[in-house]
Amino acid sequence: MKAFTALIHRELIEHRGAFLIGPLLLVVVMFGATILAFTVGRVDAKFSGALLTVAPLRVYELGFLGFGVAWSLYLMATLFFYAADGFAADKRNNAMLFWKSMPVGDFKVLLSKLVAAITLLPGTVYGVALLSGVLLYGVAFVAMLINGTATVGALGAIVMVYGHVALTILITIAVGLVWYLPYLALIGGLATAMGRWAIPVSLVLPAIAATLEWVTLGGLHPFTTHTWNYLSYRATFPLMEDGYIDSWFVGTEPFNALLYASDLLGRVDWAQVGIGIVFALAVMYLGSEYRRRSNDN
Amino acid sequence: MNELSLASQPEIIEPIVSARGLRKKFGRKEILHGLDFDIPPGRIYGLIGHNGAGKTTTLNAMLGLTNCEGTIRVLGEDPFAKRAKLMENVAFISDVASLPRFLRVRELFALLSNIHPNFSIDKARSFLEGTDIKPEMKVKHLSKGMIAQLHLAVVMAIDAKLLVLDEPTLGLDITYRKRFYRRLLEDYMTEERTLLITTHQVDEIEFMLSDIMFIRDGELILHMQMETVNDKFTQLVVNDAEAQAAARAYNPVYEETRFGQTVMIFDGVDRNLLEPFGRLSTPTLSDLFVALMQRPTANPESAR
Numbered sequence: 282m283k284a285f286t287a288l289i290h291r292e293l294i295e296h297r298g299a300f301l302i303g304p305l306l307l308v309v310v311m312f313g314a315t316i317l318a319f320t321v322g323r324v325d326a327k328f329s330g331a332l333l334t335v336a337p338l339r340v341y342e343l344g345f346l347g348f349g350v351a352w353s354l355y356l357m358a359t360l361f362f363y364a365a366d367g368f369a370a371d372k373r374n375n376a377m378l379f380w381k382s383m384p385v386g387d388f389k390v391l392l393s394k395l396v397a398a399i400t401l402l403p404g405t406v407y408g409v410a411l412l413s414g415v416l417l418y419g420v421a422f423v424a425m426l427i428n429g430t431a432t433v434g435a436l437g438a439i440v441m442v443y444g445h446v447a448l449t450i451l452i453t454i455a456v457g458l459v460w461y462l463p464y465l466a467l468i469g470g471l472a473t474a475m476g477r478w479a480i481p482v483s484l485v486l487p488a489i490a491a492t493l494e495w496v497t498l499g500g501l502h503p504f505t506t507h508t509w510n511y512l513s514y515r516a517t518f519p520l521m522e523d524g525y526i527d528s529w530f531v532g533t534e535p536f537n538a539l540l541y542a543s544d545l546l547g548r549v550d551w552a553q554v555g556i557g558i559v560f561a562l563a564v565m566y567l568g569s570e571y572r573r574r575s576n577d578n
Numbered sequence: 579m580n581e582l583s584l585a586s587q588p589e590i591i592e593p594i595v596s597a598r599g600l601r602k603k604f605g606r607k608e609i610l611h612g613l614d615f616d617i618p619p620g621r622i623y624g625l626i627g628h629n630g631a632g633k634t635t636t637l638n639a640m641l642g643l644t645n646c647e648g649t650i651r652v653l654g655e656d657p658f659a660k661r662a663k664l665m666e667n668v669a670f671i672s673d674v675a676s677l678p679r680f681l682r683v684r685e686l687f688a689l690l691s692n693i694h695p696n697f698s699i700d701k702a703r704s705f706l707e708g709t710d711i712k713p714e715m716k717v718k719h720l721s722k723g724m725i726a727q728l729h730l731a732v733v734m735a736i737d738a739k740l741l742v743l744d745e746p747t748l749g750l751d752i753t754y755r756k757r758f759y760r761r762l763l764e765d766y767m768t769e770e771r772t773l774l775i776t777t778h779q780v781d782e783i784e785f786m787l788s789d790i791m792f793i794r795d796g797e798l799i800l801h802m803q804m805e806t807v808n809d810k811f812t813q814l815v816v817n818d819a820e821a822q823a824a825a826r827a828y829n830p831v832y833e834e835t836r837f838g839q840t841v842m843i844f845d846g847v848d849r850n851l852l853e854p855f856g857r858l859s860t861p862t863l864s865d866l867f868v869a870l871m872q873r874p875t876a877n878p879e880s881a882r
Contacts, residue, residue, distance in 0.1 A: 287692035294689075295680050379676040381643060382733075383693050384665040573661075576644045 284385055288393035293401050296367060299359050300402045304352075304409035312416045319423075338435065341421040342442050342536050345414045349450035352410040356403055356454065357461075363402065364468035365483070367394050368568070369476040377575070388569035391473065395565055398465055399458040407454060411447055418443055441535070448538035456545055457518060459554050464516070466561030473568035487512045515557075519548040592654065594619045594740050594772045595640055599648035602635050602796075609635050611796040612648065619739070620769045622786055625776045626867055627793035633776045634672075636793065637744050640774075641670055653739060666696055669733040670742035677717050677729055684713035686732070694736060702735035705765065723754040730758060734766045741766070743775045747782075755782055762786075784863040794871050808860045812849055814842045816856035825855040832869030843869045 293300065368391065371377045380390060418439060425431035458465075467486075471479035491509035500506050520526065525544035529536055593616035600613040610632050617623055627633045638644040640652055642661030650657060655664050678686065683706075691699045703713075711724050711731075720728065726747065733741060747755040763786055767773060775783055790807065792800035802810070814830075816822050822840050826833075828851065830842035843861050844852060852858055861869065 284693045287689050290692075291678075291681075291689050294685055295678070374679055376676050376678040378643075378670075378672045379678060381641075381661070382665060382670050382672075383690075384662050384695065385693060386662040389662070574645065576638055 285389060285393055285396075288385065288390060289397045289401050292367060292394055292397035293405065295370060296363055296402065297405075299363065300405045301409070303359075304355070304406055305412075307355075308409060308413045308416065311413065312420075315416075315420050319420075338438055338442055338535065341417065341439060342446060344417050344421070345443065345446040346449070346536065348413050348417065349410060349446060349453065352406060352413070352450070353454060353457065356406045357457070359406070360398055360402070360465060361468065362480070363398060364465045365472045365477055365479045367398070368469040368472035369479070372575070373476060386569070387572040388566060391469070391565045391569045391572065392562075395462075395466055395469060395561065398469070399462060403454055403458060407451060410450055414443055414447060438535075445536050445538040449536065449541050452538070452542045452545060453520070456549060459557070460515075460518065460549065462554075463557040463560045463564075466564040470564035470568040474571050515553065519550070520545055524548065591618055593617055595650070595652050595774075597636075597639070597648065597650045600636070600639060600650055601647040602632075602639065602644065603647075609796050610639075610646065613793075613796075613798055615791065615798060615801055617772060617774065617789075619772050621788045622767065622773045623775070624780070624783055624787040624790045624863070625774060625793060626780055626790060626863070626871075627776075628871060631793045631871075632796040633793055634744055637670075637672070637742055637774070637776065641668065641672075641742060666694070667739045668742065669736040669738040669740075670744070671729050671733055671746045672742075672744040677725055677732075679716070679718035682714055682716050683711060683728065686717065686728075687713075690732065690735075696737040697732075698735050698737070702731050705731035705734055705761075723750055726750055726754060726758060730761060734762070739770065740772045740774070743773070743777075745777055746775070747777065747779065755779065759783060759786060780864045780867055781862060787863075790863065792867065792870055799870055800866075807863075807866065810846055811861050811866055812844045812847060812852055813859045813861040813865060814844065814852050814856050815859075816840050816842065821855040825852065828852065832865075832872070841865075 366373075371380050371390075381387075422431060422436070422439065425435060464483075468479050468483045471482055471486075475482065487509070488503065491503040491506045491512070494500070494506040494508045495503040498506070503509060525541050529541075595615070595617040597613050597615050600610050601608060602610040613636065625633050625636065635644065639646045639650050640657060642652075642657030642659075642664060645658045652664055653667055657664050681689070687699045687702050690697045690702075706728070709724070709727050711720065711728055717725065717728070730746070747758050750758070759782065762773070775787075777783055787804055789803050790800065791798055814825055816825055817839055822842075825842055828844055828847045831845045832843040834841055843865065849858055
């Protein structure tokens with residue numbers, strides 16, 4: 282376990298640029314831009330003429346949730362490229378033989394990359410997302426001080442909002458990671474064999490699979506096949522349909538992470554999650570067998 | 579069985595590496611043609627051969643990096659099936675540039691101390707004392723020589739029974755190469771450890787070898803202890819034509835002309851018989867290598 286944890290840690294060291302330094306720089310730039318906007322008067326912190334219609338806590342809530350969406354999209358894109366790059370990195374960096382001189386098997390190495398992709402690496406981005414929320418909190422509170430809406434009660438309320446939104450982002454990322462795990466594993470497995478070519482191949486693979494079904498089993502066109510329908514279903518995040526988010530948008534109640542979580546978890550097709558995990562492990566095994574024999578390939 | 583009979587039985591030393599009928603094909607081309615050899619513990623072996631002779635493939639088979647026909651056992655295990663377990667007791671450098679370039683030296687040591695049960699971070703640090711390598715340096719910022727020093731420090735800090743070095747000093751200047759091998763001998767080798775080296779710079783490792791294996795076109799053509807090499811092979815430097823003709827009667831395995839003198843190498847010929855013809859000596863490993871490894875089709879002039 283110690284070795285496995287160390288292997289996960291090395292993934293963070295190797296990809297800290299994308300998962301730690303890059304996000305931190307983004308936060309610094311965003312925070313700097315916000316400070317600048319306040320300094321040069323671009324932001325009307327007093328909400329002149331609109332104070333009665335603006336609910337500062339709602340603005341903060343929406344702002345932090347918006348950050349959460351933005352960080353989730355960033356994470357999704359980064360993990361996609363991580364899977365294509367990280368699983369081939371040892372070969373590309375000419376370090377394959379060094380890692381093979383270590384007493385860890387190829388399956389363990391690949392599994393550590395996959396586990397890093399769903400734990401430590403997104404965890405780091407989540408940490409930065411929380412930091413961006415704290416900075417937004419600071420900005421919101423300063424704005425409230427300026428426009429005179431800041432009270433001790435508001436301070437407590439804003440902490441509650443922070444907690445709920447932070448929990449919401451965590452649950453969303455966690456569900457997203459287990460839901461999209463088979464895609465991550467597939468890209469990683471392909472990258473083990475073909476390096477960065479896994480990026481275009483993984484993008485055309487669903488179309489190829491659907492076309493094969495259409496050619497062999499018939500149908501109107503490839504995008505009406507069972508394969509395509511299934512892949513579309515598995516590519517859609519469970520939250521897309523009507524649910525708690527929609528009712529919260531039209532209401533006035535503060536965002537409740539627990540209600541959101543129960544709504545989201547209730548929508549997840551857990552059987553598919555289980556199938557996805559088995560598929561991911563199978564892909565890792567096949568990738569490790571390729572890697573084990575890579576000297577012969 | 580009584581105590582006396584037990585004591586009188588000779589002690590059987592298990593070889594560190596044992597290969598029987600080792601064959602390897604890439605596509606239709608066979609690279610190794612059924613190698614048979616044992617490497618006992620506590621020896622320093624030199625595996626020497628031309629480019630493409632099969633040295634690295636043989637080492638890869640020992641290290642579990644490639645699957646071969648035949649049987650190979652390292653420390654009693656099948657290396658291809660049990661590579662991860664075997665690497666607890668086997669260390670290797672197969673390319674000095676293979677250290678992960680994104681790591682700092684301290685990060686590398688910290689990772690290894692968690693990944694490798696037989697790695698000692700204190701030993702690794704002590705091996706770097708007196709060098710220009712500092713813990714905060716990134717591997718990618720080190721010179722080629724420094725990377726070689728660091729890699730050597732890493733493998734020497736692993737308490738392994740077998741150390742395999744495949745061209746460990748490739749691309750390094752003579753100073754680094756000498757320092758590399760001196761360090762290896764002084765700080766690493768013990769009776770319990772076995773060292774296997776391949777290199778093209780044969781003369782630089784000759785002083786430290788206890789055994790040699792010459793491999794040519796996937797076959798072992800020489801496998802013996804260095805003492806035996808000294809006894810078996812004789813080099814004769816002869817000047818006059820009459821003596822040359824007489825010496826040729828003893829079938830030299832190799833003959834060439836250097837600066838007007840004829841140099842012949844004999845295999846298993848009594849030195850007393852050759853003494854009257856000229857100056858005798860033991861051939862250097864590189865001379866022996868050239869003598870035994872030359873391929874008549876590639877070098878017809880020197881083939882006799």
